[in-house]
Amino acid sequence: MALLSAMKLQGRPPPISSNLNPNSKPAGSDSVSLNASEPGSERKPRKFSSQLNRWNRARTLRSGAKLDSTITNGSNNTTGPMRPIESSSRTDVSTLDSDVSSSSNGVSEADMTAAKSIYIVSDGTGWTAEHAVNAALGQFDYCLVDRGCPVNTHLFSGIEDGEKLMEIIKQAAREGAMVIYTLADPSMAEATMRACKLWKIPSLDILGPITESISSHLGTNPSGLSRGITNSSLNEDYFKRIEAIEFTIKHDDGALPENLEKADIVLVGVSRTGKTPLSTYLAQKGYKVSNVPIVNGVDLPKTLFEIDPRKVFGLMINPLVLQGIREARAKSLGLGSSFKTKYSELGSVKEELELAKKIFAENPTWPVIEVTESAIEETAAVVLRLYDERQSNRAMPRISKSY
Amino acid sequence: MALLSAMKLQGRPPPISSNLNPNSKPAGSDSVSLNASEPGSERKPRKFSSQLNRWNRARTLRSGAKLDSTITNGSNNTTGPMRPIESSSRTDVSTLDSDVSSSSNGVSEADMTAAKSIYIVSDGTGWTAEHAVNAALGQFDYCLVDRGCPVNTHLFSGIEDGEKLMEIIKQAAREGAMVIYTLADPSMAEATMRACKLWKIPSLDILGPITESISSHLGTNPSGLSRGITNSSLNEDYFKRIEAIEFTIKHDDGALPENLEKADIVLVGVSRTGKTPLSTYLAQKGYKVSNVPIVNGVDLPKTLFEIDPRKVFGLMINPLVLQGIREARAKSLGLGSSFKTKYSELGSVKEELELAKKIFAENPTWPVIEVTESAIEETAAVVLRLYDERQSNRAMPRISKSY
Structure with a gap:
């Protein structure tokens, strides 16, 4: 007043x-x-x-x-x-x-x-x-x-x-x-x-x-105070979130495959399908995420096929779009044309995506998410909806939280 | 209809x-x-x-x-x-x-x-x-x-x-x-x-x-379509954000100090002040973040004192709260009591915070942010407000975006 x-x-x-x-x-x-x-x-x-x-x-x-x-x-x-x-x-x-x-x-x-x-x-x-x-x-x-x-x-x-x-x-x-x-x-x-x-x-x-x-x-009045401690200091959610973020950073890009079973969510896809940003976004929401790259000529870790398949998600992308992204990436990294060819040439992009498709076909329980025109937030929403569905067997997947 | x-x-x-x-x-x-x-x-x-x-x-x-x-x-x-x-x-x-x-x-x-x-x-x-x-x-x-x-x-x-x-x-x-x-x-x-x-x-x-x-x-009508491509696929913001996230992950916890000058924001603080989650949160918003830990007996990288000091931010926390967080951390890592003592004993916690204070006092241009009772989002808002103020010299700091 x-x-x-x-x-x-x-x-x-x-x-x-x-x-x-x-x-x-x-x-x-x-x-x-x-x-x-x-x-x-x-x-x-x-x-x-x-x-x-x-x-x-x-x-x-x-x-x-x-x-x-x-x-x-x-x-x-x-x-x-x-x-x-x-x-x-x-x-x-x-x-x-x-x-x-x-x-x-x-x-x-x-x-x-x-x-x-x-x-x-x-x-x-x-x-x-x-x-x-x-x-x-x-x-x-x-x-x-x-x-x-x-x-x-x-x-x-x-x-x-x-x-x-x-x-x-x-x-x-x-x-x-x-x-x-x-x-x-x-x-x-x-x-x-x-x-x-x-x-x-x-x-x-x-x-x-x-x-x-x-x-x-x-049936109760608001406090009139801006932001309290919900999701804030030192409660269970806070520690869970910090732990998820730290886990996710340590397990980016195929690191420490022996820990895959400790992850809540495991993302699998070729380079430049947005595994890393998607992982850190999900981590902010409290999920421990590992991501595993599919690379031609490199075997996937054995542990990927031993863990609970309900937490594994494949990422797929349109080859032409992927080629564009990789070209931009190669440019931003200042890579020479020989690497650029192998990495962003349409033939090898298609080949790598074919390999991914083959792997996904061999593991039909992994849902495959099309990321071509999706923002990170959109893909995250799809992953978490499927995650709930697979964990809870609910017909109408939801993301629930208690306050 | x-x-x-x-x-x-x-x-x-x-x-x-x-x-x-x-x-x-x-x-x-x-x-x-x-x-x-x-x-x-x-x-x-x-x-x-x-x-x-x-x-x-x-x-x-x-x-x-x-x-x-x-x-x-x-x-x-x-x-x-x-x-x-x-x-x-x-x-x-x-x-x-x-x-x-x-x-x-x-x-x-x-x-x-x-x-x-x-x-x-x-x-x-x-x-x-x-x-x-x-x-x-x-x-x-x-x-x-x-x-x-x-x-x-x-x-x-x-x-x-x-x-x-x-x-x-x-x-x-x-x-x-x-x-x-x-x-x-x-x-x-x-x-x-x-x-x-x-x-x-x-x-x-x-x-x-x-x-x-x-x-x-x-003066124009909404499309009636849910979510378009704003912040979504393949625009400049998208690439900027991806790059920021990847940079931030690579430069967590003092890694690659030779790249400090490439960061938009550099966070400095003792262990368990929330540098990592704060870094990834800021990265989601498109800022490249490096974080540098202050550890007793370990020299800070020389580059920290050579870069533009307007992008450096110190983090400070209450010693008792920090001790509690470290005890919880030591427990969750299953660490032995000898490490636990050094890491979470009040005396050494205070000592390390004193060292941080001394470093911050020697670098008075770095703002020091108190994180004790703040959620990650709250600290991020403070950092970005100060960041704008320091970059733009505006009296009323704001975070601006163009669409």
Whole structure:
């Protein structure tokens, strides 16, 4: 509550400063006081809105999507003076002024890189919100891939103090960013909601609704404290996870085959099927993983055929894709062309995959997972679903946890 | 839409079958058709509700929380015939009948393990929803730690077919579970919402609101497809991440100190400060990490003092806590008492930490992070915030990404 009084909210969004690119100098040096009014001179709301709206609509039509009424009616398009300002960490982009002048003849390069900003604000690590935003952005892949609707996210974590919080929200207003937040302290969450409403910043409380519905389900109130010790210090899960990670690192790439029986999960596949990243991802979730490479001319360890086959998973990949990955790999390692030929030449890639297929056929109890177009997380989900199914014999595999 | 007609919704929740423990046999074998009415005989709604309500209230009072009106008015407490059935993967719990009979004299052991279920249903990996539920549960730590309000989560991932979806929701109704879902296909999401409403299952769409507000912010429509190729196959991020993971594994525990300059982040600390799990967690996010142990009597590599000090981070921990962790470690490794003494005896633990302090004092540009009560994710957030601050000189550190 002290926070609310310290915030000095007023019904007008912070003015756009003449220096709009937050990368060009430290954010602190161009921070604008909420009380400073500085109205008018640098605002060109109408021009921006109509111009940018047209691009927006053109871009949307190009991308094949239906035009949504929220585009033109959205609060920060017509009512606010701000438009998203580029703050990409990859591309150094122009200021709002040059953006407009260079694009007056229609859709230009500048338009394509006019990324919209999403501010993620958390009093904890912020990983949950980042995860959620990332997943939601998956639904816009069709225009993200060609940077037709580019997005920059900015994660502000560990924000536990009201002043910092308001500074970030002000900055979001200046950039025309939306604010996605997760704040356990109810007064901080409410302050954020009110400030965003007042300044017409699109905003969303991510964890509030989940916490509320879990609270009602459990019949007990949330603590209002950000992140407790769940999965944290020194409990059983913590030690299990550490042990899994250390085991997995020690048993990468066929190391210590005599320990295969100690693993929870054993991955088998040719080079560059993603065994190592998949192993460490699963290890983060508490599973001890060994991975065993299939290499032409090298025998697989005998122990692989002696252990419980329910924990063995084969990885398979499309030969052309694998060839591409291996070529990239050979290049990044600076390997000579003789090695490159053997490693990434399509004939030998196919030969090695044939060998893998033969091995998998001889061990029909090992499920074979196609990884060609899958992210590590996706393959991990498939592995763990099958793992549960094979361990529990359940018809509807699930991954269960007790808290 | 075909899905909706295939669902055969009816205004009555599926009856409780006599076999309530989903672990006792495969879920498929006791699945109940939505059309089968089987009413009456096995339902004991009133008895369960009043009895369990009393425990619930007692438990809530014991835990020091205010009694929330949703406890007694909650839809699945008084109106539905179902109560949460235990399905813990850790404890093999009794059926509802024996639970009631053993507890008639008041609050019993059975009560303490009567975990509430949360069903997480996703057409993708489900990791986002799992992450969000886990974070929200952090606010109930005060009663989760002593299992005063035990919770079991069950993640059903890759659910892309309407029939499977309805089977899971039916099972949730039978268990008195709540359903938290993320389904990109709007007709699947709507079907879930309707079925849960009809059967009075508390439910929540996690990604719907985020996707909607991002859609309005970007001025373009979501694809309605679960997970695209963002962060997935063969883009720059993918290769960067793989490379980071492989680098990090190769440079664990002081290995290859001649490569320290190639790392993005270098962690320095005594044994059991969590360098390895922190390194692999950061690697999943695309950072190449080396970690260097501080060991009494072993010189640190010279290269550590030659590289850019802005990427070096010291880890510090409370000596008593470290001693406890090392004792547990020595036990798990089955080490003899002589090693155990040197490794986990308080005197030598303190001595080694003093050495670390001295090294950190001699290198005042290295930030020192206290890890004693932090989860890996929390320490990672601190490291990356400082990393951004040191690289960019920004007053308000953030972690930025372009999509």
